[in-house]
Amino acid sequence: MSQARVLNPQELRRVLDHVATRRHNARNRAMLLLTHFAGMRVGEVAALRINDVLNGDGTIKDEVRLMPEQTKGKHARTVYLNERMQKEIGQYLRVLRIKDPTKPLFYTQKQAGFSANSLTQYFFYLYRAVGIDGASSHSGRRSFLTGLANKGTAIHILKSLAGHRNISTTASYLYSNPSQLKAAVELI
Numbered sequence: 001m002s003q004a005r006v007l008n009p010q011e012l013r014r015v016l017d018h019v020a021t022r023r024h025n026a027r028n029r030a031m032l033l034l035t036h037f038a039g040m041r042v043g044e045v046a047a048l049r050i051n052d053v054l055n056g057d058g059t060i061k062d063e064v065r066l067m068p069e070q071t072k073g074k075h076a077r078t079v080y081l082n083e084r085m086q087k088e089i090g091q092y093l094r095v096l097r098i099k100d101p102t103k104p105l106f107y108t109q110k111q112a113g114f115s116a117n118s119l120t121q122y123f124f125y126l127y128r129a130v131g132i133d134g135a136s137s138h139s140g141r142r143s144f145l146t147g148l149a150n151k152g153t154a155i156h157i158l159k160s161l162a163g164h165r166n167i168s169t170t171a172s173y174l175y176s177n178p179s180q181l182k183a184a185v186e187l188i
Contacts (some may be wrong), residue, residue, distance in 0.1 A: 005134035030092040035140025042137040043116035051101035077163035
């Protein structure tokens with residue numbers, strides 16, 4: 001089975017432009033960008049509660065502590081939200097009608113919280129609607145890690161950001177294109 005496609009900035013822009021034309025665009029944009037800007041797994045996004053991202057004073061947290069039951073490996077981890085992601089979540093929370101902080105952060109049209117499976121299907125159809133072959137719910141996470149690696153982030157930092165227990169798992173996420181490989185050998 002091949003790995004999920006890594007999106008370039010132009011492809012992500014195409015997806016976001018499509019999302020902007022659809023219903024529930026603030027919700028869908030925030031869900032998508034949590035995978036691309038915070039490297040979250042789709043199951044982690046689906047498991048988020050309002051109080052996971054909101055401080056007591058109503059500001060957006062810059063660190064989200066995921067409990068073991070919210071993660072794939074059942075190991076608690078911290079997800080870091082950059083200023084751009086905090087802003088996206090803030091914009092979404094302004095349109096969210098549910099105010100109980102213990103409730104799911106993201107709701108389906110039927111007013112039920114997303115499951116990992118339903119969110120995976122949403123991403124599949126979203127990428128397909130935009131015409132990006134090979135993209136899946138894991139594309140955001142791979143794009144996040146590959147983008148940081150391409151900017152020189154050390155693999156042990158990527159391992160921590162991904163919540164991996166083993167550095168070889170992190171290495172399998174990273175994508176190198178032929179032009180990067182050619183540029184690397186020119187460094188000699």
